[in-house]
Amino acid sequence: xxxxxRLLTRSGLYAVLAVFVLFAAFPFLWMIITMFxxxxxxxSPGNNPFLFNDPPTLKHIDLLFNDTAxxxxxxxSVLVGMAVVAITLALSFPAAYSLARLSGRWGEPLGIAIFxxxxxxxxxxxxxxxRVVANLGLQDSxxxxxxxxxxxxxxxxxWLLMGFLKSLPRDIEEQALVDGYSRIGAIFRTVMPLALPxxxxxxxxxxxxxxxxxxxxxxFVSVSDHKTISVGVPxxxxxxxxxxxxxxxxxxxxxxxxxxxxxSFFLDxxxxxxxxxxxxx
Amino acid sequence: MKLTExxxxxxxxxxxxxxxxxxxxxxxxxxxxxxxxxxxxxxxxVLAIVYSLSxxxxxxxxxxxxxxxxxxxxxxxxxxxxxxxxxxIITVVSQALxxxxxxxxxxxxxxxxxxxxIVRFLILLPWTTPIALGAIGWLWMLDSTFSPIDWVLxxxxxxxxxxxxxxxxxxxxxxxxxxxxxxxxxxHTWRLLPLxxxxxxxxxxxxxxxxxxxxxVDGAGFWRQLFQITIPLMYxxxxxxxxxxxxxxxxxxxxxxxxxxxxxxxxxxVLASWAFYKGIQGGDLAQGAAIALFLFPVLVGVAVLMLIxxxxxxIA
Numbered sequence: 001x002x003x004x005x006r007l008l009t010r011s012g013l014y015a016v017l018a019v020f021v022l023f024a025a026f027p028f029l030w031m032i033i034t035m036f037x038x039x040x041x042x043x044s045p046g047n048n049p050f051l052f053n054d055p056p057t058l059k060h061i062d063l064l065f066n067d068t069a070x071x072x073x074x075x076x077s078v079l080v081g082m083a084v085v086a087i088t089l090a091l092s093f094p095a096a097y098s099l100a101r102l103s104g105r106w107g108e109p110l111g112i113a114i115f116x117x118x119x120x121x122x123x124x125x126x127x128x129x130x131r132v133v134a135n136l137g138l139q140d141s142x143x144x145x146x147x148x149x150x151x152x153x154x155x156x157x158x159w160l161l162m163g164f165l166k167s168l169p170r171d172i173e174e175q176a177l178v179d180g181y182s183r184i185g186a187i188f189r190t191v192m193p194l195a196l197p198x199x200x201x202x203x204x205x206x207x208x209x210x211x212x213x214x215x216x217x218x219x220f221v222s223v224s225d226h227k228t229i230s231v232g233v234p235x236x237x238x239x240x241x242x243x244x245x246x247x248x249x250x251x252x253x254x255x256x257x258x259x260x261x262x263x264s265f266f267l268d269x270x271x272x273x274x275x276x277x278x279x280x281x
Numbered sequence: 282m283k284l285t286e287x288x289x290x291x292x293x294x295x296x297x298x299x300x301x302x303x304x305x306x307x308x309x310x311x312x313x314x315x316x317x318x319x320x321x322x323x324x325x326x327v328l329a330i331v332y333s334l335s336x337x338x339x340x341x342x343x344x345x346x347x348x349x350x351x352x353x354x355x356x357x358x359x360x361x362x363x364x365x366x367x368x369x370i371i372t373v374v375s376q377a378l379x380x381x382x383x384x385x386x387x388x389x390x391x392x393x394x395x396x397x398x399i400v401r402f403l404i405l406l407p408w409t410t411p412i413a414l415g416a417i418g419w420l421w422m423l424d425s426t427f428s429p430i431d432w433v434l435x436x437x438x439x440x441x442x443x444x445x446x447x448x449x450x451x452x453x454x455x456x457x458x459x460x461x462x463x464x465x466x467x468x469h470t471w472r473l474l475p476l477x478x479x480x481x482x483x484x485x486x487x488x489x490x491x492x493x494x495x496x497x498v499d500g501a502g503f504w505r506q507l508f509q510i511t512i513p514l515m516y517x518x519x520x521x522x523x524x525x526x527x528x529x530x531x532x533x534x535x536x537x538x539x540x541x542x543x544x545x546x547x548x549x550x551v552l553a554s555w556a557f558y559k560g561i562q563g564g565d566l567a568q569g570a571a572i573a574l575f576l577f578p579v580l581v582g583v584a585v586l587m588l589i590x591x592x593x594x595x596i597a
Binding site for chain 1: 303304306307308310311313314315317318321322324325326328329332342382385386389390392394400401402403404405406407409410411412413414415416417418419421422426427429432450471474475476479480482483521525528532533534535538539552553556557560561566569570573574576577580583584587588
């Protein structure tokens with residue numbers, strides 16, 4: 001009886017998981033199948049769409065890399081991502097340290113205030129920001145995105161790092177101060193190395209969020225050469241009303257899978273930030 | 282004796298001085314981030330309000346104040362009313378679904394089973410993928426002729442001549458108002474389910490094992506434990522998961538922009554996309570800003586609730 005009951009709940013568990021995995025991953029399976037299909041196979045409504053009725057082909061991936069601006073989009077996304085990571089680190093690490101160690105009782109409420117800024121969405125700001133960007137002469141330039149993206153990466157990163165730094169023991173840096181290092185020296189010598197996991201998390205977070213961003217990129221950049229992945233793929237790989245589905249799917253999958261792999265490793269720490277649990281350290 | 286006394290004296294003499302410098306250093310380290318945020322979030326937010334009260338357009342950028350005329354015009358516009366309603370429907374329905382599904386999925390994932398890492402990775406994919414690219418995948422999934430969902434429905438004889446879902450070969454998901462709304466809701470649910478699930482998993486992990494053990498010893502079964510222990514203890518963190526979901530769904534325009542462009546005939550238009558079409562593509566910055574500002578009260582409400590629940594969680 002007990003055995004049977006356990007077996008039943010076991011198969012129930014697998015059934016539930018299978019349904020959820022199917023729901024979550026099915027679009028990706030469909031995208032991966034599509035990207036290798038020959039035109040004649042893909043566009044025959046009678047065909048089983050999940051099978052290769054004609055031999056799979058790499059033609060459309062080849063087309064994507066050699067006949068479209070895809071490589072440019074990739075490069076633009078990486079450039080923007082790296083610049084945003086640099087700005088985010090330069091701004092949020094000192095701010096987080098200040099809030100965690102130097103701001104006394106003001107640290108926590110200020111930290112929460114900065115976190116709440118993360119809730120102000122791009123859709124509320126893109127109209128005025130589009131004029132700010134235009135007046136700075138940055139319209140259609142990658143610099144517009146490099147300037148604006150830290151406005152959402154800095155608040156969350158500061159919050160996340162603040163929680164992380166609070167969880168580090170004070171003794172080590174105090175020892176360094178006693179040993180004659182300046183505060184800044186102590187930060188570089190002792191805090192930075194210990195905070196490395198936190199720093200890595202915000203690097204990944206800032207980079208992936210820059211990759212994800214759509215609205216600012218759509219509103220600020222309209223020349224093909226300066227589009228990022230997220231806007232370039234859905235707007236430029238479609239000619240008029242003609243969708244190049246295989247190439248489109250390849251374009252999406254090639255970015256999505258690596259980003260997802262990296263993101264997954266750091267997810268638990270991001271969740272700690274989302275649940276506001278970071279305060280408790 | 283002297284050696285130990287002397288530094289102590291110097292220290293006590295220096296404390297206020299050092300504190301002062303530390304305070305200054307603290308401000309200096311905090312200031313760049315604060316200035317950046319004020320310049321690129323605070324200032325545009327104020328500018329959005331100024332725009333909404335003016336007659337500014339992309340063509341004529343001098344700001345003349347016109348009072349609440351934009352809000353008046355916006356509110357009486359049928360498309361806006363539709364967008365407002367749709368935004369609420371999409372948010373409420375998708376987040377209700379996310380709440381229930383995430384709860385089930387989190388319970389399932391908290392069990393031990395083989396292949397957990399790969400299952401977790403697959404389930405997280407919708408959240409970790411850039412939404413514009415995920416939405417492109419869905420656009421092809423919901424294609425009017427080649428949708429694999431339609432194909433499966435035809436294979437099991439639910440779609441096609443003489444079947445339940447009608448004589449057509451395709452449902453044309455994005456071409457009919459109700460189905461298009463359902464599609465948008467489905468994609469939002471798909472995208473936010475992983476986030477809510479991992480937040481709830483973190484909540485589940487934080488319930489002390491001895492409480493569960495005690496309940497089990499007292500003879501509480503699975504359902505009783507679920508409703509009398511797990512859900513009450515997880516209530517604050519579930520609320521936070523939902524609040525994030527609300528922010529991300531309520532303010533999103535990417536899904537609608539890519540799937541339907543707000544169509545067919547504005548039937549899936551939302552506040553964010555309508556603000557984009559008016560403000561950026563239509564060039565009416567003032568009305569665009571006014572439309573986007575309708576997002577603000579809900580966001581303030583969410584922020585307040587989040588603080589309340591976060592505090593409750595700390596007490597718990």
